Amino acid sequence: MTKLLIIAEQYWPEGGGGTLATHLITKLLAREGFNITVVAGTEYPERVRGVEYMFTPLLKRRDKASLWINSILLSREPWFVKLLRWADVVYIPRYAYPIIPTAKGFGKRVVVHLHDYQPISYTASVLRDGKSLNSPSEVASFELFEHRSLTRALLGTLSAPTWLLARSWVSMADEVICVSKRQAELIVKHVPELSSKISVIYNPLPDIPVIKKEPTEPPSFLYLGGDSFIKGFHIFLKASASLLRRRRAVFLLTKNFSDSSRGVLSKLNAVFDNAYVMLGHLKYEDVLSLHSRAYGMVFPSVWEEPLPYAVVESMLAGTLPIASRVGGVPEIVEGTFAERLLFEPGDVDGLVDRMETVLSMSRKKILDVVAELREIVLKRLGYDMIKNRLLKVFNI
Numbered sequence: 001m002t003k004l005l006i007i008a009e010q011y012w013p014e015g016g017g018g019t020l021a022t023h024l025i026t027k028l029l030a031r032e033g034f035n036i037t038v039v040a041g042t043e044y045p046e047r048v049r050g051v052e053y054m055f056t057p058l059l060k061r062r063d064k065a066s067l068w069i070n071s072i073l074l075s076r077e078p079w080f081v082k083l084l085r086w087a088d089v090v091y092i093p094r095y096a097y098p099i100i101p102t103a104k105g106f107g108k109r110v111v112v113h114l115h116d117y118q119p120i121s122y123t124a125s126v127l128r129d130g131k132s133l134n135s136p137s138e139v140a141s142f143e144l145f146e147h148r149s150l151t152r153a154l155l156g157t158l159s160a161p162t163w164l165l166a167r168s169w170v171s172m173a174d175e176v177i178c179v180s181k182r183q184a185e186l187i188v189k190h191v192p193e194l195s196s197k198i199s200v201i202y203n204p205l206p207d208i209p210v211i212k213k214e215p216t217e218p219p220s221f222l223y224l225g226g227d228s229f230i231k232g233f234h235i236f237l238k239a240s241a242s243l244l245r246r247r248r249a250v251f252l253l254t255k256n257f258s259d260s261s262r263g264v265l266s267k268l269n270a271v272f273d274n275a276y277v278m279l280g281h282l283k284y285e286d287v288l289s290l291h292s293r294a295y296g297m298v299f300p301s302v303w304e305e306p307l308p309y310a311v312v313e314s315m316l317a318g319t320l321p322i323a324s325r326v327g328g329v330p331e332i333v334e335g336t337f338a339e340r341l342l343f344e345p346g347d348v349d350g351l352v353d354r355m356e357t358v359l360s361m362s363r364k365k366i367l368d369v370v371a372e373l374r375e376i377v378l379k380r381l382g383y384d385m386i387k388n389r390l391l392k393v394f395n396i
Contacts, residue, residue: 002089004034008094020284025203028386030049036052039074067096090109092112119187123146180327183307205316206312215294218248222297225300226254231302243356254281254282296355300351301327316378322343329342
């Protein structure tokens with residue numbers, strides 16, 4: 001029985017797609033007989049039967065500088081050293097990279113799972129043109145646009161070179177999992193020494209049952225990206241307003257919005273008869289339930305999304321994904337009707353055109369297409385295929 005130690009500052013239900021993937025992988029490996037201990041900075045994780053969870057406040061810090069300092073401190077804690085000695089494999093699915101040298105010092109097999117681009121970009125993001133953001137000016141611009149924080153921008157300019165530490169630590173791992181071919185291509189382009197260590201393994205599918213579609217009138221679209229710049233909020237605003245000038249529609253928006261973004265949406269609602277419904281931060285299950293009402297899910301991201309669960313979940317839930325051609329998205333939708341709904345990142349007119357295409361479809365056509373999309377994604381990201389690839393990486 002392989003003894004697996006998972007070290008993650010966040011664990012589901014905290015976080016997003018990366019932590020959901022970690023939870024699903026934990027569940028899969030537990031079913032395969034792995035003896036698993038999770039050390040996390042999440043106090044109340046969603047537990048998997050038979051898995052031991054240990055909380056440490058050292059991993060609760062979210063900013064990278066503090067997290068990395070705390071990870072070094074954690075690697076010196078006697079109780080944690082005992083766990084490292086116990087484990088056969090050490091799995092790092094988040095950013096606790098400073099633990100890698102200690103684990104390797106004990107002769108342990110280390111697996112790093114990349115859900116973004118931290119080893120090649122200080123911001124962990126790569127823009128649509130494949131450009132990483134590492135120079136002080138690029139980091140400052142990112143922090144101002146994405147987080148609207150002058151403090152973060154100033155600190156980022158000073159901390160920008162620290163991405164080289166992440167590259168050094170990750171290069172010490174025995175195996176590195178990328179979640180799409182496009183992500184692996186970009187990582188290897190910047191860190192060629194990882195080419196022999198990388199395995200491309202799509203994230204496991206969440207268990208989403210068939211959702212009965214009851215589309216509303218006027219037709220509804222989902223937008224799940226909040227007011228994130230890299231998620232394309234600015235593109236969404238322009239495209240949705242353009243569509244609403246032509247026809248009636250409703251946009252269901254999740255996540256929390258800043259006061260300034262809420263002000264913009266309120267002004268648009270005054271013009272377009274409350275077409276923007278701000279639902280706030282919802283539980284995962286409540287977000288899935290929204291798919292029963294929606295014709296399409298708008299995904300105008302402008303960064304190289306490695307493998308966005310939002311698109312996968314949309315296909316499983318029977319909602320047409322209208323997505324930008326970034327990252328791993330084309331791999332998911334290749335050869336399907338959803339491929340015809342892709343648009344170039346930043347192309348407002350292209351997004352409007354794709355939404356118009358969906359609205360022109362009959363109810364029967366939509367139901368036929370989304371049923372086919374579900375079957376295709378269930379086969380393309382099949383459980384047995386992903387399980388076998390994971391076992392190949394984790395088994396000693």
